[in-house]
Amino acid sequence: MYSFTEENYIKAIYKLQEKSGISVNTNAIAEIMQTKAASVTDMIKKLSEKKLLSYAKYKGVELTETGRKMALEMIRKHRLWETFLYDKLNFSWDEVHDIAEQLEHIKSTKLIDCLDEFLGFPENDPHGDPIPGKNGLIQRIELYKVSELGIGEFGVISGVVNHSSLFLQHLEKNQLVLGKGIEIVSKSDFDQSLRIKIEGGIPIMISNEVARNVLLKKSR
Amino acid sequence: MYSFTEENYIKAIYKLQEKSGISVNTNAIAEIMQTKAASVTDMIKKLSEKKLLSYAKYKGVELTETGRKMALEMIRKHRLWETFLYDKLNFSWDEVHDIAEQLEHIKSTKLIDCLDEFLGFPENDPHGDPIPGKNGLIQRIELYKVSELGIGEFGVISGVVNHSSLFLQHLEKNQLVLGKGIEIVSKSDFDQSLRIKIEGGIPIMISNEVARNVLLKKSR
DNA sequence: TAATATTTTTAGACTAGTCTAAAAATATTT
DNA sequence: AAATATTTTTAGACTAGTCTAAAAATATTA
Numbered sequence: 483m484y485s486f487t488e489e490n491y492i493k494a495i496y497k498l499q500e501k502s503g504i505s506v507n508t509n510a511i512a513e514i515m516q517t518k519a520a521s522v523t524d525m526i527k528k529l530s531e532k533k534l535l536s537y538a539k540y541k542g543v544e545l546t547e548t549g550r551k552m553a554l555e556m557i558r559k560h561r562l563w564e565t566f567l568y569d570k571l572n573f574s575w576d577e578v579h580d581i582a583e584q585l586e587h588i589k590s591t592k593l594i595d596c597l598d599e600f601l602g603f604p605e606n607d608p609h610g611d612p613i614p615g616k617n618g619l620i621q622r623i624e625l626y627k628v629s630e631l632g633i634g635e636f637g638v639i640s641g642v643v644n645h646s647s648l649f650l651q652h653l654e655k656n657q658l659v660l661g662k663g664i665e666i667v668s669k670s671d672f673d674q675s676l677r678i679k680i681e682g683g684i685p686i687m688i689s690n691e692v693a694r695n696v697l698l699k700k701s702r
Numbered sequence: 703m704y705s706f707t708e709e710n711y712i713k714a715i716y717k718l719q720e721k722s723g724i725s726v727n728t729n730a731i732a733e734i735m736q737t738k739a740a741s742v743t744d745m746i747k748k749l750s751e752k753k754l755l756s757y758a759k760y761k762g763v764e765l766t767e768t769g770r771k772m773a774l775e776m777i778r779k780h781r782l783w784e785t786f787l788y789d790k791l792n793f794s795w796d797e798v799h800d801i802a803e804q805l806e807h808i809k810s811t812k813l814i815d816c817l818d819e820f821l822g823f824p825e826n827d828p829h830g831d832p833i834p835g836k837n838g839l840i841q842r843i844e845l846y847k848v849s850e851l852g853i854g855e856f857g858v859i860s861g862v863v864n865h866s867s868l869f870l871q872h873l874e875k876n877q878l879v880l881g882k883g884i885e886i887v888s889k890s891d892f893d894q895s896l897r898i899k900i901e902g903g904i905p906i907m908i909s910n911e912v913a914r915n916v917l918l919k920k921s922r
Numbered sequence: 923t924a925a926t927a928t929t930t931t932t933a934g935a936c937t938a939g940t941c942t943a944a945a946a947a948t949a950t951t952t
Numbered sequence: 953a954a955a956t957a958t959t960t961t962t963a964g965a966c967t968a969g970t971c972t973a974a975a976a977a978t979a980t981t982a
Contacts, residue, residue, distance in 0.1 A: 520960085577812075930977070946959100
């Protein structure tokens with residue numbers, strides 16, 4: 483059985499590996515874990531001894547197969563709990579993360595499967611992120627940043643890059659929520675802000691910052 | 703914010719105070735917490751410094767008002783989660799305790815109230831134990847052990863004294879579950895075992911041990 | 923009352939996880 | 953290639969929580 487801290491480290495490393503490709507460095511882990519580089523070195527030595535990652539001094543770390551499986555289990559639990567909080571308990575999508583961060587550590591071989599069934603085997607969490615299956619497989623579809631679309635193109639909001647509370651609240655306030663269709667009307671050459679038309683709403687302006695953090699499934 | 707260990711100690715002390723009246727001794731706490739007396743002494747010193755209990759060497763401990771409130775919050779959370787596992791995720795009543803022991807530590811000012819609402823503000827958990835309200839008040843009714851009833855008396859199964867997994871499984875196997883009416887048919891002078899008639903079932907024998915651990919609401 | 927048994931506390935050692943400061947290694951700049 | 957900057961590791965100190973063994977206090981028995 484692994485400690486909460488061990489599980490959190492493995493999850494953080496998995497996320498960094500997803501972004502950067504292969505190897506993950508000490509400072510990057512320290513930043514996500516909100517701790518000091520020395521603490522990271524201490525912990526990754528232990529995790530290496532437990533065969534969850536492979537590590538050589540000054541060479542960064544990579545999760546082992548065991549580590550990756552553990553990470554995917556954590557992500558599955560996290561996203562299923564977020565879905566429960568959102569769908570069943572009416573939490574808003576910017577409130578669910580911190581609670582799911584705690585719930586994901588519950589040790590029970592059966593609980594998360596029962597929750598999965600209870601929720602109707604959802605494929606995505608409230609932010610549009612894919613929920614890994616019991617077998618650890620993630621079903622991904624190709625998503626595009628709003629900033630990557632051209633004038634006249636359409637898409638359906640299906641994810642967010644930035645999960646911060648403030649950002650999610652900003653999106654909700656502007657009706658930029660999962661499932662909404664949008665069309666790119668025009669783009670400013672000056673600051674790359676966009677004028678977009680939201681399905682069921684009036685055209686609005688969004689900054690380039692927002693455009694780079696909202697993900698779409700392309701449509702027509 | 704309190705640690706999991708601190709919360710567990712407070713809960714254990716509350717339960718012991720409920721049984722024994724006022725003061726609780728070190729060995730009793732050690733037994734519930736499955737730890738050594740020395741560890742208990744160390745911890746109750748800390749909890750005393752945090753004003754959760756009052757403590758004098760060799761004199762046992764008593765929870766303060768703050769400690770009692772915290773204990774009732776923990777019990778409320780525990781029982782609501784047990785109810786969720788049982789009612790919504792179809793866990794059996796002997797499986798819920800260990801999972802609820804973990805879930806009760808989730809820190810969120812809003813979560814348990816949303817869960818309470820989601821469950822329809824239940825008054826009892828799957829074992830018949832009363833669920834404290836948000837205000838900390840427990841609604842109790844008078845229950846009797848089966849062994850306290852006379853021949854010909856009736857009652858409805860409304861609680862259990864012993865919460866062990868094996869005992870709960872034994873009860874379920876014998877249809878001795880919450881809500882069932884029973885009538886005392888006869889009693890053996892030899893070993894105090896009882897012959898009882900269960901509503902909707904055939905008469906069965908139960909040992910004195912079982913009779914002392916099943917609680918009834920009296921009826922007619 | 924004294925001897926014995928039991929309970930509780932204290933002292934010191936341990937692990938898990940954190941930190942700061944300094945040392946070691948690597949990367950970058952000149 | 954040398955100097956400088958940055959990253960990473962190591963050493964030692966800290967807290968939380970645990971343990972064993974011994975000491976202290978209380979309870980029980982003779």
